[in-house]
Amino acid sequence: MIVNRSLRKIRSKTRAIEPIIASLLLIAIAVAAAVITYSWVTGMVTNQQAQAGTSIRVDNVQFATMPKTVVLTVRNTGTATAVIATIYLTNSTDSALYTISSPATYGAGSTATIPAGSTKVFTITTAVLSWKAATSYMIKIITDNGFLVESSYTAPVS
Numbered sequence: 001m002i003v004n005r006s007l008r009k010i011r012s013k014t015r016a017i018e019p020i021i022a023s024l025l026l027i028a029i030a031v032a033a034a035v036i037t038y039s040w041v042t043g044m045v046t047n048q049q050a051q052a053g054t055s056i057r058v059d060n061v062q063f064a065t066m067p068k069t070v071v072l073t074v075r076n077t078g079t080a081t082a083v084i085a086t087i088y089l090t091n092s093t094d095s096a097l098y099t100i101s102s103p104a105t106y107g108a109g110s111t112a113t114i115p116a117g118s119t120k121v122f123t124i125t126t127a128v129l130s131w132k133a134a135t136s137y138m139i140k141i142i143t144d145n146g147f148l149v150e151s152s153y154t155a156p157v158s
Contacts, residue, residue, distance in 0.1 A: 053080030076114040088140040
């Protein structure tokens with residue numbers, strides 16, 4: 001019984017966290033969660049706005065025979081300058097025939113930048129490029145901010 005009385009005295013002397021401190025801790029946790037959520041959403045919105053300003057399309061594709069080249073006319077229909085990061089030319093089996101990822105290889109005098117509302121011609125000419133007549137090819141163009149445009153084109157018969 002003496003032990004029980006001693007335990008009761010110890011228990012009655014210990015106190016929990018003050019209600020004011022508990023409230024302040026809850027407010028601090030809620031503010032920290034709001035700041036983390038705000039920074040995450042802001043990053044997503046900024047990325048989406050950058051992609052929304054970029055919009056490109058392929059206006060024309062020509063398969064030239066001498067030498068075997070592919071000439072692409074790309075139009076920027078967006079409100080921001082588009083920077084082409086990569087151009088892929090693939091066949092129907094989805095194996096990459098040609099990949100351009102360096103501005104130095106976009107053809108004579110070409111750069112990877114297309115101002116808003118203008119067009120740019122890209123010429124793909126290499127020793128390894130060998131397209132076949134009446135064969136379907138997929139052309140995929142990716143900008144530096146992730147905007148993607150892809151379409152299928154068929155090489156001419158003659």
